[in-house]
Amino acid sequence: MFAYLGERIPDVRKIAVLRANALGDFIFVLPALEALRATYPQAEIVLLAKAWHQSFLQNRPGPLNRVIPVPLSTGVNEEPDMQEDQHELARFFAAMQEEHFDLALQLHGGGLHSNPFLLQLGARLNVGLKTPDAVPLDRWIPYVYFQSEIFRYLEVVSLVGATPVILEPRVAVTAADLEEASHVVPQQQRPLVALHPGSGDVQRRWPPEKFAAVGDALARAGAQIVVTGTESERQVVEQVVRSMKNPAQNLCNALSLGGLAGLYSRCRVVISNDSGPLHLAAAVGASTVGIFWCFNLYTAGLPTRRRHRPFVSWQVQCPICGSDRVEGTCEHRPSFVANIPTHKVIDAVFELLTMSEQT
Numbered sequence: 001m002f003a004y005l006g007e008r009i010p011d012v013r014k015i016a017v018l019r020a021n022a023l024g025d026f027i028f029v030l031p032a033l034e035a036l037r038a039t040y041p042q043a044e045i046v047l048l049a050k051a052w053h054q055s056f057l058q059n060r061p062g063p064l065n066r067v068i069p070v071p072l073s074t075g076v077n078e079e080p081d082m083q084e085d086q087h088e089l090a091r092f093f094a095a096m097q098e099e100h101f102d103l104a105l106q107l108h109g110g111g112l113h114s115n116p117f118l119l120q121l122g123a124r125l126n127v128g129l130k131t132p133d134a135v136p137l138d139r140w141i142p143y144v145y146f147q148s149e150i151f152r153y154l155e156v157v158s159l160v161g162a163t164p165v166i167l168e169p170r171v172a173v174t175a176a177d178l179e180e181a182s183h184v185v186p187q188q189q190r191p192l193v194a195l196h197p198g199s200g201d202v203q204r205r206w207p208p209e210k211f212a213a214v215g216d217a218l219a220r221a222g223a224q225i226v227v228t229g230t231e232s233e234r235q236v237v238e239q240v241v242r243s244m245k246n247p248a249q250n251l252c253n254a255l256s257l258g259g260l261a262g263l264y265s266r267c268r269v270v271i272s273n274d275s276g277p278l279h280l281a282a283a284v285g286a287s288t289v290g291i292f293w294c295f296n297l298y299t300a301g302l303p304t305r306r307r308h309r310p311f312v313s314w315q316v317q318c319p320i321c322g323s324d325r326v327e328g329t330c331e332h333r334p335s336f337v338a339n340i341p342t343h344k345v346i347d348a349v350f351e352l353l354t355m356s357e358q359t
Helices: 023-028 030-039 049-055 088-098 116-117 151-161 175-184 209-222 231-243 257-266 278-283 294-300 340-356
Strands: 014-018 043-049 064-071 104-107 125-130 139-142 192-197 225-230 248-254 270-274 287-293 308-313
Touching: 014 088, 014 116, 023 104, 023 151, 030 043, 030 294, 043 049, 043 287, 049 064, 049 088, 049 231, 049 257, 088 225, 104 116, 104 151, 116 125, 125 151, 175 257, 175 294, 192 209, 192 231, 192 248, 192 257, 192 278, 192 340, 209 225, 209 231, 225 257, 231 248, 231 287, 257 278, 270 278, 270 340, 278 287
Parallel strands: 014 043, 014 104, 043 064, 104 125, 125 139, 192 225, 192 270, 225 248, 270 287, 287 308
Antiparallel strands: none
8 A cells, every 4th residue: 555644553562674784774764763662662673684783783772672684585685695595584484473573664675575575574564665666565655766765764664653753863882882992992182083985885985095185184183083994995994094194093894883883972073985884973973074976965965964064976977988877877986976175075074173172
């Protein structure tokens, strides 16, 4: 049933939420989870996700009660060079049916693969998103790419009567997070600023030399600079550190996700490409300067400006072959955000630093 607003469902004791993807994707859904928690305060909310969600969210305050890792499933949480195990999936769905979910919500995407997956949970009512080629759920809204991810999932949970209680995602920082971060980056008197030059898509990466220029400007002003990244981003992290004329601490793969949350919560500003760490930094209370490609700003841009300054590139033609990326793709993987001016980013960082000193 195509619907815009639904009433609260009676007698809901257990809710399943399917969201088995990456860090930024999880953070976008947090306001919807908070809305569900406020609307169904006595219900158990179970996130069907990945193993990293389970370790990161264990003992962390928030709207969820449990996390259940989802087995590899094509189109839902597949991994490179790994195939789904039909016997494992059958055991998983049998176990989920024994949970007796009252509601199952697909907050995972358009539904081509995730809607059939959701329907196998055996919930009393199935709710979510739908592209034209996806099977319908009991209640659904159309998946349209150009929509804020945060508001997309708030719209889905409104189908079961949930109304927003927050619009900005928030992640609780634990004592363990702060302790891990302090072991790696001891507290100092200087303001702490983080650079995150990586991203899952190389086309969304601002040039390393521009990150280095920002880091040098801040270091000259007295800031303590750290550069964060995952193991797959080691090359770009090292390039930023090497390009800087002032000292910067290389934190590539040096912290767990919880430790990174603890570190970012201490940062006065985090400068990052559009990536999971950018959204994590915002969710733990850091001010941010984000580098966005135009399409991604539309879907993943932070909704407020008191603590956040996004910069956007409107480059839509491939710098190498001139192909129009609005209408299609090409074989090249250049940066589409390289044209964002360094001096404007530096000005925004200093503005945020000045504002934070005044509050």
